[in-house]
Amino acid sequence: xxxxxxxxPGTLDMLILKTLSRVPLHGYGIALSIKSASDDVLTVEEGxxxxxxxxxxxxxxxxxxxxxxxxNRRARYYTLTAAGQKQLSHELxxxxxxxxxxxxxxxxx
Amino acid sequence: MNAIARLFRxxxxxxxxxxxxxxxxxxxxxxxxxxxxxxxxxxxxxEAAQHAARRQFGNDTRxxxxxxxxxxxxxxxxxxxxxxxxxxxxxxPGFAITAVLMLTLxxxxxxxxFAFVDSALIKPLPYKDPSRLVGVYESVQVFPRSNLSxxxxxxxxxxxxxxxxFDVWTGAGFLLNTPSGVQPAMGARVSAGFFSTLGVxxxxxxxxxxxxxxxxxxxxxxxxxxxxxxxxxxxxxVVGQSVTLDGTPTTIIGVLxxxxxxxxxxxxxxxxxxxxLNGCEKRRGCHNLYGVARLKDGVSVATAxxxxxxxxxxxEKQYPDTNRGQRAAVVSLTxxxxxxxxxxxxxxxxxxxxxxxxxxxxxxxxxxxxxENRRREMAVRGALGASRGRLVLQFFxxxxxxxxxxxxxxxxxxxATMRLLLRLIPSDLLDYVPYxxxxxxxxxxxxxxxxxALLAVGIFSLAPSLRLSPSNLRSDxxxxxxxxxxxxxxRFGSNLVVLELAIAVVLLAGAGLITRSFYHLLHxxxxxxxxxxxxxxxxxxxxxxxxxxxxxxxARQIVTTVKTLPGVQSAAISTRLPISGNGNTTWIxxxxxxxxxxxxxxxxxxxGSEYFATIKSRIVNGRYFTETDxxxxxxxxxxxxxxxxxxxxxxxxxGKKIGDTSLSPDxxxxxxxxxxxxxxxxxxxEIWPAxxxxxxQDPDNYLTIVxxxxxxxxxxxxxxxxxxxKVDPNIGTRNPLTMVQIINNSPTAYIQCxxxxxxxxxxxxxxxxxxxxxxxxxxxSVSQRTREIGVRMALGAQKSSVYQLILKEAGVLTVLGxxxxxxxxxxxxxxxxxxxxxxxxxDIPTLxxxxxxxxxxxxxxxxxxxxxxxxxxxxxxxxxx
Numbered sequence: 007x008x009x010x011x012x013x014x015p016g017t018l019d020m021l022i023l024k025t026l027s028r029v030p031l032h033g034y035g036i037a038l039s040i041k042s043a044s045d046d047v048l049t050v051e052e053g054x055x056x057x058x059x060x061x062x063x064x065x066x067x068x069x070x071x072x073x074x075x076x077x078n079r080r081a082r083y084y085t086l087t088a089a090g091q092k093q094l095s096h097e098l099x100x101x102x103x104x105x106x107x108x109x110x111x112x113x114x115x
Numbered sequence: 116m117n118a119i120a121r122l123f124r125x126x127x128x129x130x131x132x133x134x135x136x137x138x139x140x141x142x143x144x145x146x147x148x149x150x151x152x153x154x155x156x157x158x159x160x161x162e163a164a165q166h167a168a169r170r171q172f173g174n175d176t177r178x179x180x181x182x183x184x185x186x187x188x189x190x191x192x193x194x195x196x197x198x199x200x201x202x203x204x205x206x207x208p209g210f211a212i213t214a215v216l217m218l219t220l221x222x223x224x225x226x227x228x229f230a231f232v233d234s235a236l237i238k239p240l241p242y243k244d245p246s247r248l249v250g251v252y253e254s255v256q257v258f259p260r261s262n263l264s265x266x267x268x269x270x271x272x273x274x275x276x277x278x279x280x281f282d283v284w285t286g287a288g289f290l291l292n293t294p295s296g297v298q299p300a301m302g303a304r305v306s307a308g309f310f311s312t313l314g315v316x317x318x319x320x321x322x323x324x325x326x327x328x329x330x331x332x333x334x335x336x337x338x339x340x341x342x343x344x345x346x347x348x349x350x351x352x353v354v355g356q357s358v359t360l361d362g363t364p365t366t367i368i369g370v371l372x373x374x375x376x377x378x379x380x381x382x383x384x385x386x387x388x389x390x391x392l393n394g395c396e397k398r399r400g401c402h403n404l405y406g407v408a409r410l411k412d413g414v415s416v417a418t419a420x421x422x423x424x425x426x427x428x429x430x431e432k433q434y435p436d437t438n439r440g441q442r443a444a445v446v447s448l449t450x451x452x453x454x455x456x457x458x459x460x461x462x463x464x465x466x467x468x469x470x471x472x473x474x475x476x477x478x479x480x481x482x483x484x485x486x487e488n489r490r491r492e493m494a495v496r497g498a499l500g501a502s503r504g505r506l507v508l509q510f511f512x513x514x515x516x517x518x519x520x521x522x523x524x525x526x527x528x529x530x531a532t533m534r535l536l537l538r539l540i541p542s543d544l545l546d547y548v549p550y551x552x553x554x555x556x557x558x559x560x561x562x563x564x565x566x567x568a569l570l571a572v573g574i575f576s577l578a579p580s581l582r583l584s585p586s587n588l589r590s591d592x593x594x595x596x597x598x599x600x601x602x603x604x605x606r607f608g609s610n611l612v613v614l615e616l617a618i619a620v621v622l623l624a625g626a627g628l629i630t631r632s633f634y635h636l637l638h639x640x641x642x643x644x645x646x647x648x649x650x651x652x653x654x655x656x657x658x659x660x661x662x663x664x665x666x667x668x669x670a671r672q673i674v675t676t677v678k679t680l681p682g683v684q685s686a687a688i689s690t691r692l693p694i695s696g697n698g699n700t701t702w703i704x705x706x707x708x709x710x711x712x713x714x715x716x717x718x719x720x721x722x723g724s725e726y727f728a729t730i731k732s733r734i735v736n737g738r739y740f741t742e743t744d745x746x747x748x749x750x751x752x753x754x755x756x757x758x759x760x761x762x763x764x765x766x767x768x769x770g771k772k773i774g775d776t777s778l779s780p781d782x783x784x785x786x787x788x789x790x791x792x793x794x795x796x797x798x799x800x801e802i803w804p805a806x807x808x809x810x811x812q813d814p815d816n817y818l819t820i821v822x823x824x825x826x827x828x829x830x831x832x833x834x835x836x837x838x839x840x841k842v843d844p845n846i847g848t849r850n851p852l853t854m855v856q857i858i859n860n861s862p863t864a865y866i867q868c869x870x871x872x873x874x875x876x877x878x879x880x881x882x883x884x885x886x887x888x889x890x891x892x893x894x895x896s897v898s899q900r901t902r903e904i905g906v907r908m909a910l911g912a913q914k915s916s917v918y919q920l921i922l923k924e925a926g927v928l929t930v931l932g933x934x935x936x937x938x939x940x941x942x943x944x945x946x947x948x949x950x951x952x953x954x955x956x957x958d959i960p961t962l963x964x965x966x967x968x969x970x971x972x973x974x975x976x977x978x979x980x981x982x983x984x985x986x987x988x989x990x991x992x993x994x995x996x
Contacts, residue, residue, distance in 0.1 A: 033142055034149040052146060056139065057181040064124055072138075082142045 218521025243314020619934020
């Protein structure tokens with residue numbers, strides 16, 4: 007099994023929100039999407055994914071509904087809400103600032 | 116806004132919890148299946164793929180729990196855990212009941228005694244700014260805090276620069292005319308500013324006005340709240356009413372607040388200003404007043420003392436005759452009021468705290484043992500996804516449930532104990548500790564109880580949680596909880612027993628010392644036979660008993676009447692009973708001895724002719740008084756042996772003459788007898804030199820009758836009162852008591868008796884708890900070592916060596932406990948020093964018997980499990996595993 011790279015702490019919520027901003031997905035789809043989008047570098051543990059989804063639901067940043075998949079199975083699809091969109095852009099801008107800051111530190115060194 | 120929306124969403128999840136769980140379940144199942152399908156597509160077999168998916172996914176239940184924790188309230192899991200805790204406790208009632216009972220016991224004792232300590236030592240006195248109040252005294256060698264004389268007070272007040280106000284009070288007894296005859300009433304006489312110095316305001320009427328303490332002013336009185344309620348039915352028109360005290364009309368001008376008390380006076384219903392000076396107050400050399408003063412801002416007690424001392428020194432120079440050796444003493448009023456009971460209360464409270472500690476240690480030990488037995492349960496719950504926090508929370512909640520149960524029961528028991536202890540204090544003694552009546556479950560006491568409970572919960576949940584580290588859980592799961600006794604328990608639990616035993620030793624030693632001291636006290640040489648003595652105080656006032664001849668006649672009538680009462684063998688009178696305290700002193704000077712002005716302070720008592728014979732005091736030299744030693748004959752006196760030894764060493768005192776400091780002719784008396792030392796003062800006090808005057812030469816309208824009875828003295832008391840009233844119904848009587856009661860209720864005896872009983876009770880409980888604790892530890896250790904013992908026996912170990920093995924384990928713990936305990940006990944006894952009489956803190960017999968008692972009890976406690984160990988059937992023990 008490929009070596010897992012740990013996520014930067016606090017970025018899971020942002021990654022999920024970003025993923026959902028493109029298209030509504032079920033939990034497995036989210037995990038898959040993050041994995042492939044990162045060229046298999048980032049693996050989302052199921053153990054963090056589902057609690058995180060509950061957290062986002064609770065905050066009202068995503069909503070969930072049961073739909074039928076292409077393979078004719080029932081699955082819970084998560085959709086980004088307007089509040090979630092706002093939160094995403096907020097988190098992205100914060101993340102950018104952070105990256106810029108970290109890069110600067112590393113360049114100086 | 117956001118928070119509210121979140122709350123509603125949360126509530127939504129919770130109300131549809133079944134749905135939430137089902138959804139999550141299905142969602143995760145879907146995830147598994149998708150993963151398995153993908154792996155299968157990569158060429159794995161179906162089963163292998165499913166297995167791999169499951170493995171990759173991790174612990175479902177754990178994820179489920181975590182997801183749920185996100186949405187659930189903390190309280191929900193607390194409720195769940197509490198329910199679980201209760202279920203656990205109900206499943207194991209023996210454990211639960213034992214633990215709750217122990218906690219109840221400890222908490223009840225500790226909280227009840229804290230309430231006593233609080234009411235006496237912590238709760239501020241019911242005066243304004245009580246920390247600025249001081250008691251002011253004169254001081255002589257034999258009396259570090261003695262009374263002021265009126266003249267001295269006037270001078271001190273004029274010369275002092277340290278007080279914003281300075282007043283005096285003195286106790287007084289009155290005869291009150293009531294519709295049902297004359298009744299004695301207790302009271303006090305005070306200078307007019309007394310209550311304003313204390314900062315106490317009448318709730319009804321007014322305080323004394325400045326200058327109202329003058330003989331020219333009409334007689335007025337303030338009454339206490341209790342008197343108002345009892346004698347005047349709480350009627351508001353009591354102010355302005357007139358009562359007759361000692362035959363003089365007196366106007367009630369006010370009612371003191373309910374919470375007012377003044378412990379130094381003891382019982383007092385009527386408070387009058389000092390108006391007409393009595394005989395004593397007219398003389399500078401006669402001391403009968405106590406000072407109370409309020410310090411000026413920024414003045415310390417020490418500064419005040421220095422000021423008083425310099426004034427006393429000045430007066431000493433000015434009036435060498437009366438003021439020689441009269442120094443000053445100033446202490447904070449709080450110290451004056453509760454200083455005497457502080458050591459008692461602190462000792463009792465420490466005893467109770469130790470008892471609570473033992474109870475807590477016992478319960479933690481039980482919990483530890485239980486935690487050992489639940490290692491597997493915890494390991495399994497951990498493996499099934501319970502987080503460490505959740506497991507710790509479980510222990511916390513279990514201890515919380517125990518402590519709440521113990522705490523509630525403990526508070527109820529504490530309340531009952533407080534009431535009971537308060538009821539056990541004789542009412543005439545309670546007047547001297549009035550602050551105890553204010554004892555209640557106030558916020559301080561409840562706060563203390565809460566603190567105790569909190570600490571207990573902390574201790575109880577900490578110990579078992581310590582071993583919940585992940586590695587421990589893993590090995591517990593592997594061992595299946597069947598390993599030898601857990602190391603934590605071995606290291607911790609058994610040492611706790613040493614602590615318990617040590618505490619038991621401290622309490623036992625304390626109880627032993629106090630009991631021995633009490634025994635010494637009760638067997639102190641009294642100088643008279645206290646059994647079969649009935650006593651009664653008699654006060655006769657008014658014109659009929661003003662003249663000495665009338666008083667002599669009255670005394671004669673009283674004695675004659677009492678002698679005719681059934682069951683009375685002989686009767687006599689005295690002005691002051693033995694044991695009631697040193698004091699009532701006079702200064703003597705011996706004719707023909709060198710004298711340089713020193714004050715030879717000796718007790719002075721006036722006694723009837725048959726007094727010594729009645730109380731069975733031996734005359735060692737000379738003669739008793741006779742009825743004819745009266746005003747018509749030369750004045751005589753009898754001295755005690757202490758006086759003879761001190762002032763007539765190597766001389767025969769009979770026939771010598773004693774007078775006052777100036778040997779004034781009127782004061783001269785001839786010694787006619789020497790009597791055995793009668794213990795006039797407290798049981799623990801030294802014998803003072805004393806002189807006894809014949810009552811007939813020095814009569815009084817206030818006297819005490821003493822009757823020796825042939826039957827139970829208690830039964831004679833009512834007849835005594837009735838007999839006196841036959842002589843004259845207008846005579847007041849007070850305190851019908853047997854001499855044994857007087858001795859037992861004397862403050863020293865009472866304090867020692869209470870301390871002996873309470874500390875003794877604590878010690879017995881501590882012994883039981885400690886020994887039960889030891890039994891528990893050994894029994895548990897045996898149960899854990901059954902297999903080991905089985906192996907040993909299978910390999911040929913004898914029963915005796917198994918006994919040895921177990922008894923040695925118990926023996927080491929006991930010896931450690933006893934040694935540590937004895938060391939602490941000696942230290943603790945030093946702390947009790949003030950309470951002990953005739954016993955040293957390292958009293959060998961006491962300590963040795965304590966060690967022996969504990970050793971024997973420990974032997975019995977460990978013998979039972981040892982027997983069980985020795986009767987282990989090796990075959991069964993080995994097969995059982």
